[in-house]
Amino acid sequence: MTVLSPMSETFYPQFFEQLVTDYANENVTSGRWMPENALTRSQDEIARSLPQGVATPDHHLFEIRTDVDGQIVGYIWFAVSERQGERSAFIYEVSVFSEFRRQGHARAAFLQLEEKVRELGLKSIGLNVFYHNSAAQALYTSLGYTPTNLTMVKALKAL
Template sequence: MVTHITPMTEDEFIAHFAESIKGYAKDKVASGNWAEADALDLAQKEIDNLLPQGFATPEHWFFTVRDDSAQKVGAIWISLREQGGRKIAWLTDIVVLPKFQRQGHAKRALAAAEQVMAAAGLPGMGLHVFGHNTGAQALYASLGYAVTNVNMFKPLG
């Protein structure tokens, strides 16, 4: 099976973010960062801050993930970040649609995105993964990503 990434169109961007914001809000609630009642509004505010020009915001790349029949199976959002005095690629979001999960699309899409970013001259790619998302943690580790920071929490009382 082959997985491709193609530049996202603005219409795909709009449709993707309408759904992606819901998933991000859900993850922030699951991680204990946000109250459920506030999560959608907070997620929208974060996206608006990260993408003040929406689809046209500089230093952000949006890709549609497609299978070998060109069917959409997911999306990838990569941005630039400063790390150690240099700019690196940052995997801001990756989504594989539920019916296409566990088929290797995420792994192949990430490999394709890494090639695009390396060709752009970026020396590496970083990412954040929620603590409760152990499947994603295992995927990233299998691709050679190393843990660089860990945030922890303990309820008191």
């Protein structure tokens, strides 16, 4: 059984390091960032978003575990935001470690996350998914998420 547990101070450095690498790679793969400064840029953005680590107000970080005392198989991070007077959750990151993928952990984590978001009195959950990540898009669609916008970019060749 998959369980969400509040992220521990002990796990946070591993989370931070993995997130920096993954976020940099995703932005390079998508063409948004240049490889030369991607790691530094990623580290700076994440550090700005989580200045107090797991204690950052309105940010909720969880370990995804095989059970309450079980092995950590991934993590999920969301923040509370307010737009036009409505409070909602925005998922900044979800990751299941490669050796644990395709075992239902992400789906179970999302379903448990919905309950936590409801308990906070929030009205919706939003997220961003990189266009090239078709597996994540399929999961989110199967969970009832629908697209609200699409950002498109055209790279121009130098003359």
